[in-house]
Amino acid sequence: MTSPTPDPDLSHIGPREKAEILAQALPYIRKFHGKTMVIKYGGNAMTDPALQQDFAEDVVLLKLVGMNPVVVHGGGPQIEAALGRLGKKGEFIQGMRVTDAETMEVVEWVLAGEVQQDIVGLINQAGGKAVGLTGRDGGLIRAQKLKMVDNKDPSVEHDVGQVGDIVSIDPSVVKALQDDAFIPVISPIGFGEHNESYNINADVVASKLAEVLKAEKLMLLTNTPGVLDKAGNLLTDLTARRIDELFADGTISGGMLPKIAGALDAAKAGVNAVHIIDGRVPHAMLLEILTDQAYGTMIRAR
Ligand SMILES: Nc1ncnc2c1ncn2[C@@H]1O[C@H](COP(=O)(O)OP(=O)(O)O)[C@@H](O)[C@H]1O
Ligand SMILES: CC(=O)N[C@@H](CCC(=O)OP(=O)(O)O)C(=O)O
Numbered sequence: 001m002t003s004p005t006p007d008p009d010l011s012h013i014g015p016r017e018k019a020e021i022l023a024q025a026l027p028y029i030r031k032f033h034g035k036t037m038v039i040k041y042g043g044n045a046m047t048d049p050a051l052q053q054d055f056a057e058d059v060v061l062l063k064l065v066g067m068n069p070v071v072v073h074g075g076g077p078q079i080e081a082a083l084g085r086l087g088k089k090g091e092f093i094q095g096m097r098v099t100d101a102e103t104m105e106v107v108e109w110v111l112a113g114e115v116q117q118d119i120v121g122l123i124n125q126a127g128g129k130a131v132g133l134t135g136r137d138g139g140l141i142r143a144q145k146l147k148m149v150d151n152k153d154p155s156v157e158h159d160v161g162q163v164g165d166i167v168s169i170d171p172s173v174v175k176a177l178q179d180d181a182f183i184p185v186i187s188p189i190g191f192g193e194h195n196e197s198y199n200i201n202a203d204v205v206a207s208k209l210a211e212v213l214k215a216e217k218l219m220l221l222t223n224t225p226g227v228l229d230k231a232g233n234l235l236t237d238l239t240a241r242r243i244d245e246l247f248a249d250g251t252i253s254g255g256m257l258p259k260i261a262g263a264l265d266a267a268k269a270g271v272n273a274v275h276i277i278d279g280r281v282p283h284a285m286l287l288e289i290l291t292d293q294a295y296g297t298m299i300r301a302r
Contacts, residue, residue, distance in 0.1 A: 045279025
């Protein structure tokens, strides 16, 4: 299914219509009370400070009305900027950053330092109680070196360095925080058998975590209205079969590859609703959860 991009600008509507939108939220608040919402906050969606603040306020609102938001953040552009300051340029293969030892240090420093702490600070300023974690904390994300097979020629294998493949997730630290009114903010870094660090794509972490936490929803906030076809139309609904076609004909590329693959895995594993939405739209996540209007692309197992 395709559709023109919906207009999410609410600034022109009057107080009566605004009240109606608020009233619409009640059944959703009731339905999703106590449910886990995994939110992937992409590095591309977090470049505007005003939008970052809106995002933090939305997360706090979800918590205050009784849901359990869990944030997994990215930071691709922020890592790229830090590498640039060292005179390095990132290289990507099939949406994954080739990660040598020096790049790994930068990734850890940028994700678990600057990016995570910015998000934690903004959520706390908005009245929430955010706690920053990496996959090392509480033994959350066990990983191993990713074996990357070429998606056109399976006989070719790419060496992407310290990129991690998730071996297992132990969600007990996340559950303990949730039960204690905290909002976990997770950096996508895993640890290996010999205590080595792995750089894991944040979409992959969010998708796997949604599965393990038996989340009600997985929302992947990015910098496009959703998945677009070759003509630039928004694809509002995607099934496994259609996704295979879009992979095969090259409609889906770059960072969208691990995003869709992870989203589909989560949908197949029983996460009720999996959405790719435009994080550049103010309050996109609230509109998605609390109104009748669907935004972005919904990924379905079948
Ligand atoms: N079919 C597609 N529809 C939309 N975006 C696509 C598509 N194929 C590739 N992309 C690219 O994927 C990007 C989103 O992935 P990524 O850069 O990893 O973002 P994020 O930082 O949010 O994870 C888009 O900005 C776009 O350049
Ligand atoms: C292996 C790999 O590619 N890791 C990503 C981790 C950050 C990420 O996923 O950030 P976005 O969600 O903003 O793209 C990277 O190094 O860029």
